Amino acid sequence: MLGDLKANFTVMTALCAPFALALAAFAIDEGSIYVERREAQSLVDLAAITAASNINNIEAAVVATLGDNGMPGIVVQKAGQTIAPALGKTVVSVTAGRYSPESSLGVDKRFEAGKTPHNAVHVTLKKIPARYFASSLIPTPVIGTQAVASVAPQAMFSVGSRLLSVNGGILNALLGKLLGGNISLSVMDYNALIAADVNLLSFFDALAVQLQLTGVSYSEVLASKATVGQIATAMADVSPVGSTSKLALQTIASRTTSTVKIPLNHLVDLGSMGQLGLGQQSAGFSVDASAMGMLTTAAALANGSKQVELNLGATIPGLTSTTLAIAIGEPAQFSPWLTIGEKGAVVRTAQTRIKLVASVGIGNSNLGGGTTLLAVNLPLHIEVAYAEAKLTDISCPTGRPDSLEVSIAARPGVASLHLAASDADSSPIAFADFSNPQSFSNAQIAAVRLLLIPLLSVNGSAALDITNNDPTTLTFNSTEIANKTIKTASTKNLTQSLTTSLVDELSLSINALGLGLLNVTALLGTVKPAVIAALNAVTAPVDELVYNVLAALGVHVGEADVRVMGATCGRSVLVQ
Incomplete structure (x- = not known):
């Protein structure tokens, strides 16, 4: 009986051995495929992070990432292609798109292939795994893995x-008109404001206290409104104790009478940092902004579209009287003056009009031949469209923060300049209405007396358009950002003084109606050189006046100044 039992076990072992070997082969290959899939997933994750x-x-x-880590035969499958994997051939597809972490979106909706600006990469991989024993027992498997990194x-x-x-004096007069108060700061005060920076998050913390906002995010503060006085007070609160800039801001806050509340999101856009709660600080980079830039932008926004008029009297060298009218439009698409954003973010200045009417001092009025130059006038009109700066690239070529580079495409505003009379000269409402273009005609440039003829009018006009404003790419490296470097994009067709350019184009004529015997050509030959000389003598102070006023409003004819306050390449992370 015992011998018979041994024979039974031998027979059973012989019958079961093939099945056991097949199961062992299957288990070994399945285990190998599982390990290979885990390795493939790890490599796809790494490749997605590197690509992002x-x-x-x-x-x-x-x-490069897959090849450096031993993945064989990599073939990239383009959009619209279908490539089957094979032994020794790994098929990958790589798609750039945009990932949004919004919790309201389903997981499968958060990555949008092809959407710009790109901030994420979707990588898929397909390959045939190695099989050692069970290739004839199971169908050919395909390992498929994917990852999204942002x-x-x-x-x-x-x-x-x-x-x-x-x-x-000019800045005090301008700010006083914009803010409705008597502003009296010194040149030292203004230089301190120009040199000072304010931490934006600390500023909004202080402003939230004034607005009685607690337990909210910075975005919720930006959704509210504040007066320029409140803004200046908050800036002063976060300025260094005893600093000249702090005292200047306190003075402005105390003397501002304007009660107009401006939307704070028209002033600054904090981007994703707006999601931080009050009191939290960004770990990416410091968020410091120009105190003077923020103040003047807020003042311009508070003024709205109303005309501001300054009577500067005889304070400008060479001019016996000067009046200046200014109208400020809303920045295009309510673009803020400063933003924190990703590639594609845009900031713009406001559209601005200036009308300067001045009487020019005359040296020797006797032109000879009984001709006397009685008066020379300078009716100058300037309109500057918005300048624009667009973030086009942020990169860290070596992966280190000190290799940071930021590229900005800057476009100066189109400008039109006229030495002429405007149809809006007598209407402040029409002057401040940017939806209606002004029309221009000859203005009285000079008045002349000839012998017994008491008054002859010398009329004329000139026009200049600055339209060569293709975007200029300005690149800032980490050192320039840290040093608060300002770079300028300039038009290429403004090569000399602003006013000189107009005077050179000035066309003059003499109104001699009813004086048929008068030799107008000869008289104009005598008068024109004297008028041009008188105008050329004041081009420098007029340019300085115009540039100072426009610059105080953040605008420049034919130029756009750009500053990058901070940047980060961010960290690439797996999101799916």
Whole structure:
């Protein structure tokens, strides 16, 4: 019986051995496929992270990452292609798009392929795994893995115009009109404001206290409104104790009578940092902004579209009287002066009109031959469309923060200049209405007396358009950002003084109606050189006046000044 039992076990073992071997082969291959799939997923995750960090060269980044980690035979499948994997051939597809972390979106809706600006990469991989024993027992499997990685490079930048020289009297008069108060700051005060920066998050913390907002995010503060007095007070609260800029801001806050409340999101856009709660600080980069830039932008917004008129009297060298009218439009699409954003973010200045009417001092009025030059007038009109700065790229070529580069495409505003009379000269409402273009005609440039003829009018006009305003790419490196470097994009067709350009184009004529015997050509030959000389003598102070006023409003004819306050390439992370 015992011998019979041994024989039974032998027979059973012989019968079961093939099944056991097949199961063992299957288990070994399945285990191998599982491990290989885990390895493939890890490599796809790494490739997606690397590609997101190199968003402008995603395919090369994926291929290099997979190849460097031993993935064989990599073939990139383009959009619209279908490539089957094979032994020794790994098929990958790489798609750039945009990822939104909004919790209201379903997981499958958060990545949008192709949407710009790109901030994420979707990588898929298909390959045939190695099989050692069970290739004849199971169908050929395909390993499929995918990953989405996102990165959020951001930069903080502004557009405007810097004050190269400070005229305290003009700035006091301008701010006083804009803010409705008696502003009396010194040149030292203004220079301190120009040099000072304010931390935006600390500023909004202080402003929230005045607005009685608690337990909210910075975005909720930006959704509210504040007066310029409240804004100046908050800026003073976060300025260094005892600093000249702090005292200047306190003076402005105390003397501002304007009660107009401006939308804070028309002043600043904090981007994703707006999601932070009050009191929290950004870990990416510091968020400091120009105190002077914020103050003057707020003042312009508070003024709305009303005309501001300054009577400067005889304070401008060479001019016996000067009046200046200014109208400020709303920035295009309510663009803020400063923003924190990703590639594609845009900031713009406001559209601005200036009308300067001045009487020019005359040296020797006797032109000979019984001709006397009685008066020379300068009716100058300037309209500047919005300047624009667009964030086009943020990169860290070496992966280190010190290799940071930020590219901004800056476009100066189109400008039209006229030495002429405007149909809006007698209507402040029409002058401030940017929806209706002004029309221009000859103005009285000079008055002349000839012998017994008491008054002859010398009329004329000139026009100049600055339209060569193709975008200029300005690149800032990490050192320039840290040093608060300001870079300028300039038009290419304004090569000389603003007023000189107009005077050179001035066409004059003499109104001699009813004086048929008068030799107008000869008289004009005598008068015109004297008029042109008188106008040329005041081009420098007039230019300085115009540039100072426009720069105080963040505008410049033919130029756009850009500053990048901070930036980060961000960290690429897996999101799906």
